[in-house]
Amino acid sequence: MNRRLLLAVAGLTGLLTTLALAATSSAPKATPVRLTSGGCCTGTVWTPDSRSLLYIDRPPGAAQAAVYGVPVSGASAPGVRFSRIAFYSPDLKYAAVPQGNRTVVERLSDRKRWTLPTQGAGVLWGPDEQVAYTVSAQSGNYDRRVSRVYRVTLGTAPRLVATLYGGGATAWLNSGTLLLSGKIRAADRDRQLFTLNVQTGARRTLATALNLRGVQPSPDGKWVAYSVAFDTAARNGMFVQPTGGGEARKLGWFGSYQWRDSGSLLYIPLTLNVATHTVWRYDLGTAASRPLLNLAAKVQSGDWQVSPDGLKVAFRKTSDGNIYVAALP
Amino acid sequence: MRRTLLLLSVLWPLNGALAHNAPALPDSQIARPARQFGLPFAGDPGPGTWLLGQGYGNTLGAYRQRSSTYGNIQGIHFGLDFSAPCGTPVRAIGDGTVSEVDGPHGSAPHNLVIRHAGGLSSLYGHLLERPTLKVGAAVKRGQVVAKSGDSQGTCISAPHLHLELRDWGHQRLFNPLPYIAADWDSLTLAGGFSRGYELDLNNPRRWQTPDDQPEARRGGRLLNEYAKPWPPAPAGAR
Numbered sequence: 367m368n369r370r371l372l373l374a375v376a377g378l379t380g381l382l383t384t385l386a387l388a389a390t391s392s393a394p395k396a397t398p399v400r401l402t403s404g405g406c407c408t409g410t411v412w413t414p415d416s417r418s419l420l421y422i423d424r425p426p427g428a429a430q431a432a433v434y435g436v437p438v439s440g441a442s443a444p445g446v447r448f449s450r451i452a453f454y455s456p457d458l459k460y461a462a463v464p465q466g467n468r469t470v471v472e473r474l475s476d477r478k479r480w481t482l483p484t485q486g487a488g489v490l491w492g493p494d495e496q497v498a499y500t501v502s503a504q505s506g507n508y509d510r511r512v513s514r515v516y517r518v519t520l521g522t523a524p525r526l527v528a529t530l531y532g533g534g535a536t537a538w539l540n541s542g543t544l545l546l547s548g549k550i551r552a553a554d555r556d557r558q559l560f561t562l563n564v565q566t567g568a569r570r571t572l573a574t575a576l577n578l579r580g581v582q583p584s585p586d587g588k589w590v591a592y593s594v595a596f597d598t599a600a601r602n603g604m605f606v607q608p609t610g611g612g613e614a615r616k617l618g619w620f621g622s623y624q625w626r627d628s629g630s631l632l633y634i635p636l637t638l639n640v641a642t643h644t645v646w647r648y649d650l651g652t653a654a655s656r657p658l659l660n661l662a663a664k665v666q667s668g669d670w671q672v673s674p675d676g677l678k679v680a681f682r683k684t685s686d687g688n689i690y691v692a693a694l695p
Numbered sequence: 696m697r698r699t700l701l702l703l704s705v706l707w708p709l710n711g712a713l714a715h716n717a718p719a720l721p722d723s724q725i726a727r728p729a730r731q732f733g734l735p736f737a738g739d740p741g742p743g744t745w746l747l748g749q750g751y752g753n754t755l756g757a758y759r760q761r762s763s764t765y766g767n768i769q770g771i772h773f774g775l776d777f778s779a780p781c782g783t784p785v786r787a788i789g790d791g792t793v794s795e796v797d798g799p800h801g802s803a804p805h806n807l808v809i810r811h812a813g814g815l816s817s818l819y820g821h822l823l824e825r826p827t828l829k830v831g832a833a834v835k836r837g838q839v840v841a842k843s844g845d846s847q848g849t850c851i852s853a854p855h856l857h858l859e860l861r862d863w864g865h866q867r868l869f870n871p872l873p874y875i876a877a878d879w880d881s882l883t884l885a886g887g888f889s890r891g892y893e894l895d896l897n898n899p900r901r902w903q904t905p906d907d908q909p910e911a912r913r914g915g916r917l918l919n920e921y922a923k924p925w926p927p928a929p930a931g932a933r
Contacts, residue, residue, distance in 0.1 A: 622884040
């Protein structure tokens with residue numbers, strides 16, 4: 367009986383693998399355009415208009431490192447976009463520069479500056495000149511270290527909004543709501559993924575699991591994607607869930623993922639020994655997946671980015687370390 | 696026999712000191728990377744089995760512990776971390792001989808060293824329990840040699856296997872990637888708890904990919920004490 371079951375499972379696994387490979391081979395093949403040369407391009411991000419890519423570099427002969435930009439149209443070679451290395455907000459209107467125990471935030475339009483006591487932590491850019499940051503202990507058991515989450519409207523005093531262990535703030539969902547994950551008590555087994563109303567302090571727990579990874583809210587903040595690893599078989603896997611309340615939906619795939627828009631996720635499955643990486647699309651409305659684009663290359667270190675308009679994908683190619691861009695069907 | 700045992704028990708603590716004071720093997724005695732080894736876990740990666748957690752080298756995580764956890768090995772993450780539930784069977788990456796069980800190599804609570812051909816040894820760290828293999832035992836590639844554990848000792852905090860590739864003298868630590876036959880481009884796609892590499896803004900193209908990482912030597916100067924690091928480490932993290 368057990369042997370029959372094993373054979374059946376093996377047969378089903380083989381069939382699924384065959385179907386997956388067949389589906390992958392049926393995906394249209396991209397003709398990626400190389401945008402850089404010489405191997406470079408750390409920390410690539412899209413500009414908000416989806417027309418250029420930004421990355422930190424110091425090409426041979428350059429006096430110093432800078433944030434370079436390259437148009438995806440290929441109309442011009444990479445050039446310095448920002449001479450200052452900083453954490454820029456996605457709309458490129460603000461910059462944050464850690465300086466020891468504090469972070470200086472600057473509004474680029476008028477160079478107005480605010481100093482935040484972040485202890486060197488990164489900032490999460492929110493709507494209406496709000497930022498959040500998590501100050502974590504730097505020693506002790508990783509998932510029991512105390513993490514204090516602060517929220518500040520620039521020009522006002524930071525306010526402690528949550529204390530967690532082994533976690534912190536992940537994203538802003540809207541102007542009044544943060545998404546956080548971590549342990550409520552240091553000795554807890556599980557982490558919680560929850561929303562926090564920064565005005566009232568009201569919390570909504572979305573998920574509880576041992577390892578919550580890769581938390582990414584949809585562009586409209588109404589959904590969140592995350593994965594759970596090394597918990598029970600029922601909990602392990604990839605999930606999407608409404609942030610306003612509702613059941614998590616377990617997905618039938620696992621890999622590297624990003625939101626294309628508020629209705630769909632793009633992902634590259636974690637499948638070994640493939641010749642090239644293929645981008646798949648998961649539709650939130652139909653709950654169906656399909657292969658979207660064979661990149662005709664392999665992505666280096668999971669370094670790929672969907673443009674804000676959802677029409678293009680940029681990635682760093684393993685074979686030469688350069689940035690390529692391809693149009694998404 | 697009893698005298699031998701007594702002598703061994705007296706000398707045993709010196710074993711580590713001797714191991715760490717042995718001369719480094721020269722390049723001429725070190726096998727070139729040729730994907731001659733295998734992965735330490737069987738089966739496919741996934742959220743219920745195993746995932747590549749942290750790469751070798753100039754990682755962001757190592758930079759934040761460059762003078763503390765990694766200070767003795769030039770500040771870099773001198774192995775590969777494979778996340779996995781505690782108790783996952785760990786397999787020898789190649790044929791060899793067990794040279795140390797719970798030797799003085801850190802990676803608590805338990806570790807195992809297997810000596811291979813070509814001047815190379817593999818170290819398996821953060822093991823759940825002391826391996827039952829005896830020093831001198833021959834092992835084959837793929838043979839189960841241990842169980843994975845947790846660096847924090849809880850099995851819920853950071854369960855993972857730390858895998859190193861060293862020279863027989865325990866002085867030189869190599870990037871395992873070009874030595875292990877695996878689809879690293881796909882393994883690095885998902886599941887990491889520490890992705891990315893610290894930037895030296897004076898040379899931002901250096902050591903930014905999994906296969907372009909430096910060898911490290913025991914007791915050498917920090918490789919990542921950059922004049923212009925990016926991102927800066929949080930206060931107190933070094």
